[in-house]
Amino acid sequence: MIFEHEIPSKSKLYFGKSAKIKREIEAICADILYSNGYEEIVTPVFSYHQHSSFDDEKPLLHLHDEYNHTVTLRADSTADVVRIVTKRIGRTTETKKWFYIQPSLRFPTTEQYQVGAEIIDGSFDEVVNTATSLVKQLEFDALLQISNMRIPMLLSQKYGVDLKLLTETNIEAILELDIAWMKKLVHIHRASDLDDLSGIPADIQAELLLIKEAIANIDYSSIIVAPLYYAKMRYYGSLTFRMFKNNELLVRGGVYSIEDVNASGFALYIDECINQKIKSL
Secondary structure (H helix, E strand, C coil): CCCCCCCCCCCCCCCCHHHHHHHHHHHHHHHHHHHCCCEECCCCCEECCHHHHCCCCCCCCEEECCCCCEEEECCCHHHHHHHHHHHCCCCCCCCCEEEEEEEEEECCCEEEEEEEEEEECCCHHHHHHHHHHHHHHCCCCCEEEEEECHHHHHHHHHHCCCHHHHHCCCHHHHHCCCCCCHHHHHCCCCHHHHHCCCCCCHHHHHHHHHHHHHHHCCCCCCEEECCCCCCCCCCEEEEEEEEEECCEEEEEEEEEEECCEEEEEEEEEHHHHHHHHHHHC
8 A cells, every 4th residue: 555645665754854955955056067178968867878888777767758669767867968968069069077966777766866067078076076065055064985896807807806795895815815915915904004005016006106106186174095896887897986975975976887878976875965054053
């Protein structure tokens, strides 16, 4: 039995305090992004191309248009923004910096509201500095984590480290592997730890130096380095970042490539930000 007041699981309802906070967060973010040279884009809720962004189509909600072509609800904004900007409106604008404020919709009834930003041909430090400026203005004392997806991939492909150990952050099992320099890699947490990389193989060193160079151009104080962090992500394959407040993920982003277009971007999760605002009241 479904009651008259019932809403589907993981769908969103905002009213009173939460609705007001949501609107304030969106307004603050929009003002900052406009002032930093971003243009706003609102992509269609319906898409013909979302399936190309997902290895597994299970998260997609499928419908059909009037010609019985399959369409899906927008489950990911990044790919649609890149595709629309480069293939549809690119001839009419030279803008490379775009932002959106809209939800993603996933099976079965999940809504996730985001403030997202994408920079075509953008750099990692530029997009991180944009994200941290939003977090500062929202008055969140958040922790910034910098990682590089190339490091766990190299550990798996060349040095025999099971990606499952990295996904589960099983440090004890990783240290038990017969890899002499692994202990040094495990203990890299701060930017200063990247000053001495002796003993670590050259290919891993090169990826760690990318992190070090990026941090030098990031205007933020609370930074940790997580070289072993691994999460299978649809298009992020190199430098990535996350921002946390009270162990809650507020922002995720990095550099990526979609259909031979290189870009950088992030998503700020509005619902998690609302939760933090309410906790602070």
